[in-house]
Amino acid sequence: MRDLLAVENLQQVFGGRTRTYAVDGVNFRIPEEPTIVSLVGESGSGKSTIARIILGLLRPTAGRVLYEGTDIFTRDRKWRRKFRSEVQAVFQDPYSVYNPVYKAERVLKLVIRKFGLAKSKAEAQALMEEGLRAVDLRPEEVLGRHPHQLSGGQRQRLMLARVYLMRPRLIIADEPVSMIDAGMRASFLNILLDFRENHGISTLFITHDLSTAMYLGGEIIVLYQGRIMERGRTRGVMQDPQHPYAQLLISSIPRPDPRRRWEEDLSAGPLAEIGAGISAGRDRCLFAERCPAVMDRCWGARPHLQAVDVEKASEASRDVACYLYS
Amino acid sequence: MPALLEIRGLSAGLQGRRSITQVVSHVDLDVQRGEILGVVGESGCGKSTLATAIMRLLVPPQVLQSGSMTLRLKDGKSYELLDLPEADLRQLRWRHLSYIPQGSMNSLNPVLRIERQMTDILIQHGLTREEALKRSIAALELVNLEPRLLDSYPHELSGGMRQRVIIAAAVSMRPALIVADELTTALDVVTQRQILQELAGIRDELGATILIITHDMGVVAQIADRVAVMYAGKVAELGTVNGIFESPLHPYSQGLIGSIPREGGQRVEGLPGEAPSPWNYPAGCRFHSRCPHVIDRCRAEAPALLPQGEGRWAACHLYEPEVLSNA
Numbered sequence: 001m002r003d004l005l006a007v008e009n010l011q012q013v014f015g016g017r018t019r020t021y022a023v024d025g026v027n028f029r030i031p032e033e034p035t036i037v038s039l040v041g042e043s044g045s046g047k048s049t050i051a052r053i054i055l056g057l058l059r060p061t062a063g064r065v066l067y068e069g070t071d072i073f074t075r076d077r078k079w080r081r082k083f084r085s086e087v088q089a090v091f092q093d094p095y096s097v098y099n100p101v102y103k104a105e106r107v108l109k110l111v112i113r114k115f116g117l118a119k120s121k122a123e124a125q126a127l128m129e130e131g132l133r134a135v136d137l138r139p140e141e142v143l144g145r146h147p148h149q150l151s152g153g154q155r156q157r158l159m160l161a162r163v164y165l166m167r168p169r170l171i172i173a174d175e176p177v178s179m180i181d182a183g184m185r186a187s188f189l190n191i192l193l194d195f196r197e198n199h200g201i202s203t204l205f206i207t208h209d210l211s212t213a214m215y216l217g218g219e220i221i222v223l224y225q226g227r228i229m230e231r232g233r234t235r236g237v238m239q240d241p242q243h244p245y246a247q248l249l250i251s252s253i254p255r256p257d258p259r260r261r262w263e264e265d266l267s268a269g270p271l272a273e274i275g276a277g278i279s280a281g282r283d284r285c286l287f288a289e290r291c292p293a294v295m296d297r298c299w300g301a302r303p304h305l306q307a308v309d310v311e312k313a314s315e316a317s318r319d320v321a322c323y324l325y326s
Numbered sequence: 327m328p329a330l331l332e333i334r335g336l337s338a339g340l341q342g343r344r345s346i347t348q349v350v351s352h353v354d355l356d357v358q359r360g361e362i363l364g365v366v367g368e369s370g371c372g373k374s375t376l377a378t379a380i381m382r383l384l385v386p387p388q389v390l391q392s393g394s395m396t397l398r399l400k401d402g403k404s405y406e407l408l409d410l411p412e413a414d415l416r417q418l419r420w421r422h423l424s425y426i427p428q429g430s431m432n433s434l435n436p437v438l439r440i441e442r443q444m445t446d447i448l449i450q451h452g453l454t455r456e457e458a459l460k461r462s463i464a465a466l467e468l469v470n471l472e473p474r475l476l477d478s479y480p481h482e483l484s485g486g487m488r489q490r491v492i493i494a495a496a497v498s499m500r501p502a503l504i505v506a507d508e509l510t511t512a513l514d515v516v517t518q519r520q521i522l523q524e525l526a527g528i529r530d531e532l533g534a535t536i537l538i539i540t541h542d543m544g545v546v547a548q549i550a551d552r553v554a555v556m557y558a559g560k561v562a563e564l565g566t567v568n569g570i571f572e573s574p575l576h577p578y579s580q581g582l583i584g585s586i587p588r589e590g591g592q593r594v595e596g597l598p599g600e601a602p603s604p605w606n607y608p609a610g611c612r613f614h615s616r617c618p619h620v621i622d623r624c625r626a627e628a629p630a631l632l633p634q635g636e637g638r639w640a641a642c643h644l645y646e647p648e649v650l651s652n653a
Contacts, residue, residue, distance in 0.1 A: 042514035042515075042516070042517075043485075043514055151600050152369075153600070154600070181368040181369055181541065181601075182368060182541060182542075182543060182582060182585060182586070183368060183581060183582060183585050183596055183597030183601075184596050184597070185585070185587065185596065186585045186586075186587055186594045186595060186596040187595070187596030188596075189587060190593060190595075190596070193593070208514055208515070210515065211544065211586075211587055211589075212587055214587065214589045215587030215588065215589070215594075235589075238589060248516055249515060249516060252515040252516045252518070252519040253515055253544070254515070254518065254519070254522075254542065254544030254545050254547065254548045255544055255547065255548070256543040256544045256547045256571070256583070256586045257547055257571065258547045258548070258550075258567040258568050258571050259568065261547075261548050261549075262519055262523065262548060265523050265527075266516070266519055266520045266523055
């Protein structure tokens, strides 16, 4: 089976003398069939760097990104143009992507013109209205308005309308709902689900908010300091995380249910801050200094992702980078 | 026992050239001693304006329009916050009323050590240098920070640690009321959990009362005792956290709780429409244009916040006695 996108041994190192490993040997793939893959992690876990590399905005220090088997940094201009139309981005800030001087619908008009989607003005108008309806926006509440007259949720959905017109195969969405209101979030996420089900569009969904990843389902990749700690079906990982970091992360989600409060009090005891063990080098498990199950081995060499058998037969595969499972 | 803070008919707005645009309208709210009260709502609902009004820290063009706020301390003293002159307020703030504004972890002075920033406030309130240092160390312990942190500069600390320093500074005078606005919004979930658990610990240890302002329903569900749901500048519903999450009465609270993404692949619907801005709050019930249960009365008459039993209050015509008896 061919992959839509394959990320191979990706590494991104910033800085000169003090090297910062933003992404450190990351491998994953997004299959041909429409799917949603969530990339989750805390700030500094490298998730946005991975997004920027996949979009071709940043050249990795090492490793490569293959789209339909071709390296995305190829010099073939025709190929790159196709890649840019098939892989679309939705960013975090629904305020800064618009030019305030122009009317909001310019983002739609531009793609229609640049990619020759309509033959006449009337056709362009009809196409815009179709795009807006696909993302639950009424054309009359958006057309003719300036960006500041729209709410954050409307602006973010307008970006999805633009994506819809492009009919890409893959959306790279970097924290798209973190700045929009709770009431609007569900409808934004529903649009991504509709895109997958009705239009065959896959999404790489990058977030720090695990509850949105849980809602989207599909697959999940848990990152920590630039490395993948665990990967599997979202529902399986959420219900039964294997890596101690994934366990800590998932148990810390503030669940919107007052009858299921956090059990263990994490506030007692000294804090193990991220980076406290920087002097210990990187040839080890990076979670070791915070891990409740740490062993001598964890400090000796980097644990690699390995398939782990989980009880549930429904789950195709689960990969965990932890010595507890090898 | 009377409430620690009794807010009655509080209105605040924005002063324009000709008129005042009301942002917070006739809020009645009792903050009970020792509780964690969560104030939730979407952006623009007036929750931060309410917090700043409680602290009497509104800055032009924000103006207080009317209402009263009574703070009753344990020692029997009570203060009418809206009548106090600025000099008295300054004595009250930090000592009895403490405020952690949104984004305050980025407000530490980058060129001063933490020690100076924490003790300065205490010295300002009449403590000696030595006492101030002792208090600062005790406060840092409450948030699991080591005393040696006092020698650091803000840039040496992570976001979570800076937020803890802010909390420690805010509680160093052992205030009766702590108002925290979006305390953990910029932090990752593990740090968020630790800090919220520390905050709950501070409530238990100091016997403080905490008003937490947030847009995150998960945060409220995890640590609040009671919840006030705000919509378009008014309190739509007030009740215990279990009551609000399990049987919300107001159609807005129902929509808000219904739109929370759930696990298990079940789809939820978002709230249709947009919240009105203070410049065009609709007449009658401000939620009526988005409400699935709207009746004629909602368009004409604003509902009052009325008791519904078991400590629940709702501002909705559906729950007024005459409507219920006609149904």
